[in-house]
Amino acid sequence: MTTQPTAAEIGTMRAGARMSDEQSSVCVLSTAQEIGDLVEAAAALMAGVAVDRHEGAISEIGEGAGAVARGHALVIADIDPQNDDDMQGLRNLVAAVRPGAAIIAITHNDLPLSAVRGLNRLGVAEILPVSVTAQELRDVMRETLEPEPAVTPAAPPAAPAAASSRSGTIIAVASARGGCGASTVALNLAHQLLGRSGLFSKKPRHSVALVDFDLQFGDLGTLLDLDDRGALAQILRSGTPPDESFLASAMLRHSSGLHLLSAPNEPVPLEAMSVDHASAILDGLAAQYDHVVVDMPRALVAWLEPILRRAGLLMLVTDTSVPSIRQCKRLIDFYTEEAPTLPIEIVVNREKRPLVMSAPHKEAQKVLGSELRHWVPRDDRMMRRAVDRGEPVVRAAPRGDIARAYSKMAAGAQKSLAAARTQAK
Numbered sequence: 001m002t003t004q005p006t007a008a009e010i011g012t013m014r015a016g017a018r019m020s021d022e023q024s025s026v027c028v029l030s031t032a033q034e035i036g037d038l039v040e041a042a043a044a045l046m047a048g049v050a051v052d053r054h055e056g057a058i059s060e061i062g063e064g065a066g067a068v069a070r071g072h073a074l075v076i077a078d079i080d081p082q083n084d085d086d087m088q089g090l091r092n093l094v095a096a097v098r099p100g101a102a103i104i105a106i107t108h109n110d111l112p113l114s115a116v117r118g119l120n121r122l123g124v125a126e127i128l129p130v131s132v133t134a135q136e137l138r139d140v141m142r143e144t145l146e147p148e149p150a151v152t153p154a155a156p157p158a159a160p161a162a163a164s165s166r167s168g169t170i171i172a173v174a175s176a177r178g179g180c181g182a183s184t185v186a187l188n189l190a191h192q193l194l195g196r197s198g199l200f201s202k203k204p205r206h207s208v209a210l211v212d213f214d215l216q217f218g219d220l221g222t223l224l225d226l227d228d229r230g231a232l233a234q235i236l237r238s239g240t241p242p243d244e245s246f247l248a249s250a251m252l253r254h255s256s257g258l259h260l261l262s263a264p265n266e267p268v269p270l271e272a273m274s275v276d277h278a279s280a281i282l283d284g285l286a287a288q289y290d291h292v293v294v295d296m297p298r299a300l301v302a303w304l305e306p307i308l309r310r311a312g313l314l315m316l317v318t319d320t321s322v323p324s325i326r327q328c329k330r331l332i333d334f335y336t337e338e339a340p341t342l343p344i345e346i347v348v349n350r351e352k353r354p355l356v357m358s359a360p361h362k363e364a365q366k367v368l369g370s371e372l373r374h375w376v377p378r379d380d381r382m383m384r385r386a387v388d389r390g391e392p393v394v395r396a397a398p399r400g401d402i403a404r405a406y407s408k409m410a411a412g413a414q415k416s417l418a419a420a421r422t423q424a425k
């Protein structure tokens with residue numbers, strides 16, 4: 001019987017491969033001549049990538065998996081996830097690839113999400129449709145083969161990061177009361193900011209980092225089914241704030257394209273984070289990403305100040321109950337005192353945008369002195385399904401009402417950020 005590696009082992013294996021020297025050998029496994037040709041065309045667009053073609057079906061991969069996969073940093077296989085023999089072949093391949101090798105699946109175009117999830121769970125790094133172009137495949141291959149330094153306490157001091165010209169925007173997401181949905185909003189807003197127009201085929205238009213600063217209760221890692229590797233705990237333990245290259249290695253990568261700095265899964269006191277730590281993390285990430293979305297701590301700690309000072313926009317998530325609106329008002333006053341020029345936008349979660357504002361809605365706007373700007377409808381079943389799948393609900397149900405609401409929110413946020421930037425000039 002074949003012993004399957006766990007997801008964590010596969011992650012470690014991948015990190016190992018990225019650090020090795022043999023990063024340019026790619027194996028393509030398909031009976032279709034066009035797929036072999038496509039991989040060769042993509043490799044031809046990259047420097048120093050050798051392609052080894054195996055004109056066989058993945059379903060036939062059994063004992064011979066080791067011979068096929070051995071020595072390659074990347075295996076690109078033509079897979080039908082609804083074919084049991086193909087999936088068994090994939091399991092054999094996962095067990096046989098050398099530690100750290102990545103697998104890209106090329107599949108037919110209209111794949112159900114359950115099949116996507118099944119491939120991800122087995123350790124497939126990327127899933128691409130057969131209609132992918134050589135350029136798109138080249139981009140994915142480049143990203144998969146890219147060296148990624150490991151995060152270990154024993155790592156030598158990181159080299160100074162190359163100067164970056166990016167100056168990403170920072171969006172802070174806070175909630176009026178616990179459980180209002182701040183983490184869900186941060187996650188799904190971040191996903192829509194990627195600007196992906198298709199599920200599998202398109203590379204994100206923007207790079208987006210998600211930061212879980214809810215130090216003690218943060219659950220973004222769980223929501224994305226990503227295991228914390230201890231990077232933030234390590235940053236907090238060290239006296240010196242992290243530099244850009246350490247931060248780059250600390251980010252966990254989700255198949256959606258989101259990168260996450262997860263909250264520590266070990267208990268840490270809120271004071272473990274200093275103003276300098278928070279400043280360095282945000283500056284480092286803003287230099288590397290187009291957008292940085294921060295899930296804020298619920299406590300009013302001293303290191304809120306560097307977040308509020310750097311944020312271009314604050315999203316305050318609430319419901320329209322009287323206690324939540326009162327709490328919202330208190331928070332708006334607090335944030336405005338700390339950061340008088342920071343635009344604050346209200347997100348009403350679990351409520352569909354009404355066609356006509358009711359009297360309580362109008363009253364809430366009056367109390368807040370602010371428009372109830374964004375609305376996200378309630379969908380318990382879909383939300384639960386997304387959480388179980390470990391992905392943002394906008395990805396689990398990309399055509400649903402919730403996804404539409406988040407797309408609007410992302411577009412609105414980008415407009416507000418652009419307006420604030422123009423005003424600051």
Ligand SMILES: Nc1ncnc2c1ncn2[C@@H]1O[C@H](COP(=O)(O)OP(=O)(O)OP(=O)(O)O)[C@@H](O)[C@H]1O
Binds near residue numbers: 177214
């Ligand atoms: N629009 C929605 N429809 C249905 N359920 C939702 C919606 N938004 C959030 N939820 C659910 O509500 C629960 C709380 O959401 P979430 O964890 O995002 O809130 P939070 O404000 O971050 O909470 P905490 O204060 O614990 O950090 C989660 O189970 C989430 O799946």
Ligand SMILES: [Mg+2]
Binds near residue numbers: 214219
């Ligand atoms: Mg939360």
